[in-house]
Amino acid sequence: MKAAARAEKKDEKKRRPCRSMLYMPGNNPGMMQHVPAFGADSVLLDLEDAVSDREKDAARHLVSRFVGEIDFGDTLVTVRVNGADTPWFQKDLEEVIPAAPAAVRVPKCHSPEDVKHADDLIGRIEREHGMLPGGVKIHAMLETAHGIEQAFEIARASERVEALTLGGQDLTADLGVQKTRDGVELFYARGRVVMAAKAAGLMAFDTVWTDIDDMEGLKAEAKLAVQMGFTGKAAIHPSQVEAIHEAYRPDPKELRRAFRIIGAAERAEREGKGVISVDGRMVDGPVVTRAFSLIGLGRLYGIEEEEDIR
Template sequence: MTEPANPGSGTVRRSSHFVPGANERMLEKSIATDADSLVLDLEDAVTPDNKDSARTTVAGWLADVDFGAKERVVRINPLDTPWCAADVAETMVSPPDAYLVPKVNNAAEVVELDSMIARWELEHGHPPGGVVLLVLGTETPQGLLNIGELARHDRVDALSWGAEDLSAAMGSKANRDATGAYLPVFEYARVMCLVGATAWGKQPLDTVFVDFRDDEGLAAECATSAAMGFTGKITIHPAQIDIVNAAFTPSEAEMADARELLEAFAEAEAAGLMAFAHKGQMVDVPHLTRARKIVATAEAIAARS
C-alpha cells in the first residue's frame, strides 16, 4: 500500500480549538483567530441541565454562521449517554464537517456511530461519508487497550488522545511528573495514539496542554510532538493557537531542504539510484517520504490561507 503524502483526508488541522457550546461571545472570538478547526463542545463544557439548549444553539450556528475556511467540528456526548443520539440528529440537519467523538471504547462503537450518521445523511440528502470522525482514543482504559483498531474505519479521519479523562478513569493522582513530563502510562497512550493513527493513514492529533499560561512549556511540547509525527494539537485557549500553528507549519528552511532533496532524488532516480550521499549523509526512500510529507503539508497550509 502506498503511504499517503499527508495522513487523513489532507484537511489542515494544526490547531483544533475548543469553543464551549452556546457561548456566542467565545464563538465570535474563536472565528477571529487563526485556528484551523473550531470544536463546538457539547460534552464537558455543558452542564446536563443545558445539554438540550446548547445543542439547539450549536445546530443554529452550523446553519447560520460563516466559519470561513475553518473546519466545523462538533464534540458530541459519549455514545452511552442520553444525549449522543440527539446531538447527532439535531446537528445533522445542517451537518458539521466532523464530529469529535469522546470516550470511545472499541471499534464497534465507531461502527455504531457511523451507522447513525449515515442514516441522517440519507434522510437529509447529504453526501454519504461527508461528515468525518475525529476519535478520542485513550479517554478510557478500554479505549487505550483497543486503540490499534479505532482509526481503521473509513469515516475516521484523525485520532487523538486524552490524558485528563484517562487519569480520572484510572484513579491516577497526576498524569505528569514534577518536571512536567508525562508519567509512563500517559506517554504510552500518546505514543499509541500516534501509532494507531498512522497505521491506518489517519491524522494523529496531540492532546491539550492544560496550563494555558505556560507558553514556553506549550512550545516545547509542540516541538516534541511535531518531531514525533503528530500533525496538530487541540487547544483550549486562544493564546495557544499561534504557538501551535507555528510548531506544525514547516519552516522555510525545512521547505527549502525538502525541495532540494526531492530534486536530488529525481536526479538520482534518473540515474537508477534510490540511495545516495546528500549533504554528508546517506539518504534513501524514508528520507524521500519525509520530504514529500513536508512539501504536501506546506502546500495544504498555503492553499487554506
C-alpha cells in the first residue's frame, strides 16, 4: 500500500478537506449553478450579509432548492443562515435543513446557549422530516469578543458543532479597532479559535480577506492561517480560491522528509525497534503523526508518493 493511501486510510474517519470555503450570495442563481467550476473545496451559500432584507424570502427559496436538487459534485455545501436575533433565523432553518446541506453556519454565536438553541431547532426539523438525527452540522461563527472568550464552551455546546469559524469583520468592529493588512489585531482571536476548536476535536476556519485586488495580502494571510492551524479559510471571490489552496500546498522538502519518516517508522516497526532517527533527528510519535498529515495534504495536490514530488 502506498504511503498516501495509508495516510488516507488513517485519516478516513476525518472529514473531507476544506481548505477553501467560498461565499456565494444566496440570491444569485448564475453563480450558484457554476459552483463546481470555481474549484473550491466547499461553498457557503449566504442568506445573511450578502442578501438585502427585501430579498430574504427569495434567497431562502432559491438556496434551499439549489441545495436539495442540484448536484454540486465534490464541493461540500454549507449555508449561512441569518442570526438568531433576526426574524429570518427560524424560517431559514425550517426551509434549509430539509434540503440537507452538510452544515449550516450560524452567525454571531455569543454563548453556548446560542448553539443549543440552534441545535434544538435543527433537531426538531430533522425529526419532523424523518432525517438522520445530527446529520446537518453546525459551523459556529464567532465574531464578538464575548463569543471568542466562550470559544471552547461554544465548541462543546452540542455534538452537532463540527467547526468554529472566525468572523473578523464584525469582531474588529466589536473591538473598536481597524482591520490592518498584517492582521495583528486578530492574532489572539485566531489563536483562541484554533485552540478551542482543536481541543474539542473540531475544524477551524479563518475569516475572509476582503480586498480582492490585493492578492499578495491574501497569500500572506492564508499562509498565516495554515501556520496557526486553521483547517481552511473563507473566500469572498472565486479568484481567491487558488491562492488559499496554494498556501496549504506542502513544502516539497518537508514532504520528501515526511515520506522518509513514514518509511523509516514502518521499517522500525517490522524490525521491532523503538526509537529511530531520520536525517539525524529523532523520530517519535508526534513526528510520525505530522508526517502522515503532511502526506494526506500532499495527496490533494496529486502527490501519491515521493517520486511525484517535483
